[in-house]
Amino acid sequence: MRVPSFLAPAVLSFAFHHLVSASNDASFHPDSYPKHIATCKAINRAVNHSTQVDIKLHYVDINPEAKTTLIMAHGWPSLWSTWSYQIQEFKNGYHLIVPDLRGFGSSTHPDDVESSGTMGDMVGDLVCILEHAAVTSAICVGHDWGAQICYEAARMRPDIFKAVAALVIPYIPASGPFIPIAKLVIPFPALAYQLFFEDHTAAAIVELGKNITRTTRATLRTVDSPPPAAFLKSKNSYLSGWNDVDIIPPVPFFTAEEEDYFVAQYAIQGYRNTLQFYTKGNKYLSWEFGHKQGNHTIPQPVLSVIPLQDPVGDWIIASNILHSADYLPNLKTVVRYFQGPSVPHCKTPDEFLVDSGRCPLDPPRKARTS
Template sequence: MQGSGLTRLILFTVLSVILVGVHAFDPRAYDAERGKEATCDAVKRTGTLSRTDGWGLFKSREKFVVEKEEIVTTQIRYIDINPTAEKTILMVHGWPGMWSTWAYQIEEFKNDFRLIVPNLRGFGNSTLTGNARSSGTLQDLVSDMACILKHAGVDQVICMGHDWGSQICYEMGRSRPDITSAVVGVPIPYVPAARSFVPPAFHAKFIRRFMYQVFFDEHSDKAAAELDTDIRRSLRAFYRSLKRPLPDGFLKKRDTVLGPFGSKEILPIIYLTPEEEDYLVEQFEIQGFKNTLYLYATENRYQSWKLSHDQGNHTITQPVLTVYPTKDLVVNWKLIAFVLRSSKYIPNLTTETIPGDHLPHMESPDAFNAVVRKWMSKVGVLGSEEKGRVTDEL
């Protein structure tokens, strides 16, 4: 190793100790000792996506028609912590996440709540069965969550989600209020399906850093191949922080995602320990990125919208906390929530803002955890600390 590289490694190690502090999380130990798998029914769909000429701002119209459905099974891996606690939090990761990205929240809440922390289908050891582009709707993922809760013997949860996980939790609150007592979403607001379907390419016309979603949608094989070339480098690019500037073209290209970095070194993830980063890389090496990009497929997005839209019940009646970062590189989510009129559909909504980019629960975990605890106390969903804390030895 050259001197400059060694110097950077030493500086990163010192900085990690300063930033992470006493944070010591062993994902492999949790996986080995708390990991479980549920066999869940899933719907395998095939169909046709059509694009027709539109009008005005909508130059094209997308519509997915399901031609065949069959029931298959999938294996969903989850971590089960403190199973004797009175109340349960379901923690749902986003992209490109794994269960272990909730480390700071696991450490914070593990003695007061039962924690069910899954890998979404297609991530890590959770399998993806069927046509990925059309068999991974928000409703499919809610069904997976309901399946693992049944497997764990849990009747009702507080659903806490990040990124796509927040959308899963909002949908779970909307469509399955029987198993969802409250919802926490970060950093993305509720996107009600009351209006017309809007494809990813339309969003990208106005929000340039949504263009990577078009790349993931229209060229998923090419995108997966690029990301799989160096999984560690890919993860480091997306686990960004306000403390580190990024290339101006990052997330703005329709034909590449990592191209703007060139050959520039991408430093380790600043809010993960080296062991946590290694584990995250190992988990993505199991299936690669291809089986995770279904989240961005127009086929799945259209079906998610259509089912919710046709049902017509867009209101989430449970208590909801949405936590925004001070400066998400991609977009101002508070502004998006205003445009979408998200609060109209959530009568019991609390919003908070904490320092960070797209992952404030990892960048500013103390602030995030404090906000969540305060909100829990306010709406009456605190865990079992009133009866005495149960200490988890991990």
């Protein structure tokens, strides 16, 4: 269903409360949700001449009779099921389309991690999924890299994506020069793992897949159960920061059933194509495409939710460096403390802190954390 432009800000204002305060009171059983499969066209750029291939994108479709559609794009390393809190909160009032992105879970990939997973490719996938679900317009809700996918979706296809709710990563406009990750590691040392993913992709895939349970538990931590200080800061290994820890505790915001499901889904394909967000080819092609198009401003309503305790980096500083707000005339930015570093959608916030941006918010208040 088409969302009227005047309605989108109200929807986003309502959505913020539920995005960050949803509680997992009811049991979530990911295996109980049937998957739909969209066959979508994709490009394999691994060969000298690009080849068109078909990929199978799996998604969950909930409450299709609702008037407003939310399509949820996860980040790395996540799945559709990591939106469990929001699924339970929104499922009665909204039409939810929640995919596994290409290369994740059972969603297939052109099988070229270096250059066949650009932001434009991902936007095309979302459009294909919406067409398969017979949806003509949606609000895009993204977390981590999924946030950038949503920004690009709104920029590239304003006819379909009427608003954006982005968690963690601010808008990264392609207006300036291409900046290699190596230059960002100096001011943001916890980005060193991305250099490892970029320079040693094959080795990273092997390391990540050796013990999927350990990789999952190492990555998905909370403030109350944090990773070691050295985690993410090696250019030669992703997991070396955990070398002194024999058994990593379970993911704090997963039930045992959810963690088992998550691990089983990653076992289907491993991590080999999920690192598409970090490879030099995809990043450069994504920048080049947006830079040449030149339409960097996103006029639709945008909600940006930024955590203050993400070990990867200070996203407020990053947003200021990028001048993200200059390209988002209808932006509401919300800065919050969250229980989980980099995973504010996975656990309820302990505290609302302050607001910043163009729209007033309610005063700071405590939120339910059970």
